[in-house]
Amino acid sequence: MEKLIELLQGVRDDVDFGTCTTLVDEGILDSFDIVEIVNVIDDEYDIEVPAIEIIPENFNSAEAIFNLIQRLSEE
Numbered sequence: 001m002e003k004l005i006e007l008l009q010g011v012r013d014d015v016d017f018g019t020c021t022t023l024v025d026e027g028i029l030d031s032f033d034i035v036e037i038v039n040v041i042d043d044e045y046d047i048e049v050p051a052i053e054i055i056p057e058n059f060n061s062a063e064a065i066f067n068l069i070q071r072l073s074e075e
Helices: 002-011 031-045 062-074
Strands: none
Touching: 002 031, 002 062, 031 062
């Protein structure tokens, strides 16, 4: 999780990924940020995020993104 938060801060260093749970709902992350996060997941974890998984619930918090990575890595 620590590594993921570091990677996310590389995308947006002005966001507190450690505590925020409404990143998409409150407009903190926009679609460009999410595309960049999907690319980071692909590059760092060698996991392709299917379009069907690119929904707000999977990107509202670092924990949600972490759970997405874990779920996709098990498939």
